[in-house]
Amino acid sequence: MSPEPLDRVFQALSDPARRAMLERLTRGPASVSELAQPLAMSLPAVVQHIAVLEGSGLVRTEKIGRVRTCQIEAGSLQRAEQWINERRIQWERRLDRLGDYLALQTKDETKGKTP
Amino acid sequence: MSPEPLDRVFQALSDPARRAMLERLTRGPASVSELAQPLAMSLPAVVQHIAVLEGSGLVRTEKIGRVRTCQIEAGSLQRAEQWINERRIQWERRLDRLGDYLALQTKDETKGKTP
Numbered sequence: 255m256s257p258e259p260l261d262r263v264f265q266a267l268s269d270p271a272r273r274a275m276l277e278r279l280t281r282g283p284a285s286v287s288e289l290a291q292p293l294a295m296s297l298p299a300v301v302q303h304i305a306v307l308e309g310s311g312l313v314r315t316e317k318i319g320r321v322r323t324c325q326i327e328a329g330s331l332q333r334a335e336q337w338i339n340e341r342r343i344q345w346e347r348r349l350d351r352l353g354d355y356l357a358l359q360t361k362d363e364t365k366g367k368t369p
Numbered sequence: 370m371s372p373e374p375l376d377r378v379f380q381a382l383s384d385p386a387r388r389a390m391l392e393r394l395t396r397g398p399a400s401v402s403e404l405a406q407p408l409a410m411s412l413p414a415v416v417q418h419i420a421v422l423e424g425s426g427l428v429r430t431e432k433i434g435r436v437r438t439c440q441i442e443a444g445s446l447q448r449a450e451q452w453i454n455e456r457r458i459q460w461e462r463r464l465d466r467l468g469d470y471l472a473l474q475t476k477d478e479t480k481g482k483t484p
Contacts (some may be wrong), residue, residue: 263382268376269454280459326460335453338382342446344395 259311263334268309272303276312276326282326297328375425378449381425386410391427392440398440418469 265330266272275289290300304324311330317320380386390404400468405415422428426445430437 259384260388261385263380263400268379268383270373270376273375273452276377276456279401280456280463281464288456328458328460331453331457331460335387335450335457338450338453341391341395341441342443342450345446347442348395352457 259330259335260337261278263312263330266306267311267334269306271300272307275300275303275307275324276331279313279324279326283323286322286324289324322363372481374445375449375452377425378427378445381421381427382449384418384421386415387422389416390415390422390439391446394428394439398438401437401439404439 267276271293274293278289278292279285280289286300286304287297289304290297293300304315306315307324308315313324314327315324318325381446382391387409393399393404393407401416401419402412404419405412408415419428419430422439423430428439429442430439432438435454
């Protein structure tokens, strides 16, 4: 069974080096060596991280001549954001309803006490 | 070195069972056995997943008598959402600027051709 797309996206986002690469890519496409440059790790390790990002759909790579260029695929980023956003909104709505209910209870109790 | 909070949050979100638990918890607090009930896994596995969720700060648990109750901590969810959102917006702004630039280029070219 292959993991769900969201599994891979969140897995890819769980590593600080991969988040740093994404951060860099939001400013525009970059070659593998440009992505590697600020990171204190071997080129094979960087290539491995890029493979994880590509496998998750967060990044697309293209080889032109001898240079592999990476760029962000906004769709996967958006789907991950949407999943979290929907959960958060659902939770906040529940808190709002709970607040309304408690306010109503308090009002009823106050009424009861001062007829 | 302990992992960054965001590492743990995205790691926690990368598992479908843990996402299903969070999904359930957006509808209100639940006991461990309530969380386990719809999932086809052993109670120890569920407890392990809850520990990961709690370690990431996405979920808070409280033991009252013999029952451990879980509830969402919206803060961690919000921070993860914000991280993704900022990256996506940065990327979209870049695309907008690129679009403006290309439009300007095209305009200049058109001008050049029809003086």
